[in-house]
Amino acid sequence: MDIVPKRYLEEHQRDRRKMMHFRLQQVGMGVLLLVLLWMPQQANGYVLGLALQAMIAVVGAIGLNFVVGFSGQVSIGQAAYMAIGAYSTAVLMGKFGLPFLVALPLAGVITAGASALVGWPTLRLRGFYLAMATFAVHFVVIMVISRWDFVGAQTGVAVDRPSFASGDVSFYYLTFAIMALLVHMAFNIEHSFVGRAWGAIRDRDLAAAAAGISLARFKLWANVWSGFYVGIAGGLSAAFLSYITPENFPFFLTIQYLGMLLVGGLGTTLGGIFGALFITLVPEAVRFLPALFGAGDAISPTLLADGQMILFGVIIVGTLLYAPKGLFGLWEDIKLYFRTWPFSY
């Protein structure tokens, strides 16, 4: 039973290309970087909040991608791991008095440990059964944090942003730096032997084992890296929200992250980034629809939520039906078109 489409060869060929091959790409990256660094100076609170959400989503989606996209293990415990990361950050800062920049990576490590702890006994499971096991974990984790008084139970717990980045603008720069570092790391992991081993396991595990790849070890590594990234995303979102309760980590969060991977393209870091941006930003457009049709800008919160739900579902189903390789696939097609122009291939 295949979990994700086979394209190991394709991936191998892409690996041989450098990350930034053309002058145009270098210039483009430079401009993008400048825009992102300049943006918070101009943006209002709403835009800044969206940007922060998007960056946190990028980190979380890359993390989930290690397990689901790269190594082909369907995990639906994302929300639980984000909760572990968020609550670890809160506890390490609140109860142990650690500074944010120490607590955050530690939270990542704790989440990585939790993820490995779940990953180890579930190595034998695949597909739907693995998904169910991780879902059971989700339920248990959420149950524990909503009953455990040490972490605030139902009332939740406050998380302070670091003193040097308490405002939205400075927190934006901090998050941006962390995200940039993690994205860079992710590209390196993707192109290292670990990333290629994951691809091999996903595409044909028997062949991978025959080629000398230890399935158990690399699947565990996928869980560890995924846990680390997702834990950090959770910690960042805790600091972003500044107050967390169990309600911040519903099962729908997991679905949103899976949607990001699907829309962006499974099994590529760039795809995860595209998907995270798309799923965070596009449903916001529903907010502006009434104004567009001249119906005033009044839209009730429930109607907005329902509209966003529908749009999200339509995006998912539409992607599956009409662009199964996701935005990353479209991106590759566009690049190919211009590279080979005026020929068709």
Place this chain on the structure above:
Amino acid sequence: MDSESLTTLMQTVVNGLAVGAVYAALGMAVAVIYRGTRVVNFAQADIAMVLTFVFWFVMGRGLPWYAALASSLVAAVLVGLLIERLILRKLVGEPLFTVVMATIGLSTILQGLAGILWGHDTYRLPEIFSGSFKVSGVSLLKTHLFSIVVASAMLAVLAVFLSRSRTGLAMRATSSDQDTAQLMGIRINRISALIWIIASLISVGAGLALGYSQFLSLAMGGFILKIFPAIILGGLDSLGGVFIGGLAIGLCVSFAGTYMGGLFGGASSEMVSYLLTFLILMVKPYGLFGARQIERV
């Protein structure tokens, strides 16, 4: 054992069976689809919710219950056909992750639509039966009896249909070997459409059972997550297994609620079924009655 604790025990069993019957009913719908098309339908509870809303809506217009039931059944046929035709047929042969995500997308679409159409409130279904029977201290709510009867009846009808009718035979042939079935002249597309229709019809029963034993609201869509333990326990591709799994999980939940209430801060009844799921997956991943596939790492 004194008579009072015996009554408590019997009451726990009865309640557990009633809850379990609802799990079993919806679980059967999921199992029918999985057997026939290898799709795990995460939208099944949402489909049940929409169909129950149709029932509620028609009854709210002052029409009798059989008119409401009929319109709900007609809606079920339409919904099943549409979903199969517009989405799932185009994804035949895709990996499991893809089709599951499609059903999840479908689930959010249905949630959003139902939210816009019928609002986010919690409703009570119009009463047709109320009150309870009492047998030597053990009370059986009529709504509970309704769940048990509906679930058992649906299992019986389905079993007879699958084993006795020509179409049922074709469905079984298709699920055991699609290519060969096609070579024998079975129209796979029709079978797959039929499977979705049958599952939607089962959802009507499950939705009504759920709606009458609890409430009617958008939150019913989340019920799918509660029936997965039952499906896992029984075995994903066995109808009878899912039925028994549903009853067993219902009993578990009920017993945990009565006798382990204090554990896990009062959350034991929900916790137990998930811990059990994890355990089953570790020990016997294909459930009690599921087809064994051997996989090793």
